[in-house]
């Protein structure tokens with residue numbers, strides 16, 4: 001009984017610690033792991049979720065290489081606390097090529113400032129439409145704002161996967177885009193890291 005109690009206390013302590021201590025960065029690949037409901041856009045050979053995973057993995061890998069603690073999560077996760085959370089998405093549009101890039105975030109000064117910093121990096125390079133911030137309810141009230149508790153949270157729509165012109169531009173740049181996201185996050189954490197190559 002004594003040892004059972006000890007083990008229970010230990011498990012409780014570990015759980016408590018993992019809930020209490022915020023990790024630096026959570027990177028979410030949008031729609032990852034979903035088999036029904038909102039599984040992401042599919043167009044011709046391109047699946048949004050595959051691109052989300054690719055970019056999320058490369059971003060996390062770069063952050064780790066810079067010594068930053070990262071947790072890579074799928075669409076649905078247990079509650080977690082972080083300093084910074086970034087969700088990776090590509091948009092789709094009924095009227096193709098009418099969409100493009102955008103950002104979503106919770107209505108806080110910290111997230112709004114982070115969004116401004118991200119836009120300063122990506123907007124000058126992205127040669128297509130850019131929507132106003134939080135232009136859909138899915139961005140404004142992103143479901144994961146309630147499970148991933150982050151001081152700064154950004155949902156990135158990196159371009160429109162249903163637009164051939166945009167996928168032609170995006171596809172060879174996915175790695176550089178991931179580096180740019182990692183750079184934006186590292187700067188937000190106050191880390192000195194080299195500026196990535198231009199897109």
Ligand SMILES: [Zn+2]
Nearest residue numbers: 030040089090
């Ligand atoms: Zn999406």
